[in-house]
Amino acid sequence: MNEAIPSVTFGPVTVYFGDRSGKYPDGNQLVVRGAEAVAVFDTPLVANRLPQVLAEADLAILGHVHEDHMAALHLLPQRPLFVHEADVAAARSWEAMARHYGYDDAVLQALRTRIERQFHYRPRPDAIAYADGHVWDLGGGVRVRALHLPGHTAGHTALVVEPEGLAFIGDIDLSGFGPYYGDASSDLGAFRRSLARLADLSARVWVTSHHKGVVAERAQFLAMLQAYTACLDERSERLLQMLQGGPRTLADLARERLLYPPGHDELWVASAELRTIALHLDELLAAGRVRLLEDGRWMRD
Ligand SMILES: [Zn+2]
Structure with a gap:
């Protein structure tokens, strides 16, 4: 067999x-x-x-x-x-x-x-x-x-x-x-x-x-x-580009998507986008490259 x-x-x-x-x-x-x-x-x-x-x-x-x-x-x-x-x-x-x-x-x-x-x-x-x-x-x-x-x-x-x-x-x-x-x-x-x-x-x-x-x-x-490994830094850079136009919320960034192409709609996509973007924002925050505003939006620093 x-x-x-x-x-x-x-x-x-x-x-x-x-x-x-x-x-x-x-x-x-x-x-x-x-x-x-x-x-x-x-x-x-x-x-x-x-x-x-x-x-x-x-x-x-x-x-x-x-x-x-x-x-x-x-x-x-x-x-x-x-x-x-x-x-x-x-x-x-x-x-x-x-x-x-x-x-x-x-x-x-x-x-x-x-x-x-x-x-x-x-x-x-x-x-x-x-x-x-x-x-x-x-x-x-x-x-x-x-x-x-x-x-x-x-x-x-x-x-x-x-x-x-x-x-x-x-x-x-x-x-x-x-x-x-x-x-x-x-x-x-x-x-x-x-x-x-x-x-x-x-x-x-x-x-x-x-x-x-x-x-x-x-x-x-x-x-x-x-x-x-380079994909990790590429994602951070892309995320910074997504913040180029001004402060945005995590939910808004996740709707635009960092990982998956539009139309790829597996069950876990929305959750994975939110979690992945949050992890990158935390890392960028620690590096002093983004800031979290009081209204919950993220902006480049
Ligand atoms: Zn696995």
Whole structure:
């Protein structure tokens, strides 16, 4: 049943590519085969088309909690599921998942219905917390090390396979869209620090959840990471341009949009625009480049 799904193998790690290189709503499935245990990293939609591969799994490790990374956990109800301690509550209950997203109630209701249908979403009250630096020994010298890289979510973590030197970097996806930090547990400053930390990580292969998939050359990886990081300052500059004509409210700026093109109307767009712009305004405020007026409008300083 697996023959139609493209894959590539690096030592103990096999990457199975989701639809269109794992473009959302799909993602890329990693499987790590040690001498004593087999681990899967996340379970994107494509995992539903890999039943024999998933049947091998002894444990599942999530790089972070979002619906598209949990889409085949329903096939692993009895297996231990490990989630970073800052995201684990969101894996355990819908109520914490709703706080993790932080959208309006109406949006959350619609989203829940959709992700139950599209991503087989269900809470995992049994999820086990792990901390930065945790190591899973899979036997035969194969280890997985957790490298906490928050920003996309509070618990977003790279999973590094040793001694292969392969880093699964999840939703630091190196896409042209740039970093996403539009949810309640997202953080722009943390994302910047994580990108700097990732540049210093010694690895030989980097694998993203979406779009780019596999990068196996350090110079290419660093160039992609630099372009991806540059999106952050480009957004700040664009926001300053939006304030060129005079003071504006956050709601007004969010209606014009910083991230998404007009007509891209996913459920979370309004909330993600508000949150992203607020994070940039806070950063620009701290840098003395904008000011908040008493009437709630923002202006350039
Ligand atoms: Zn995500």
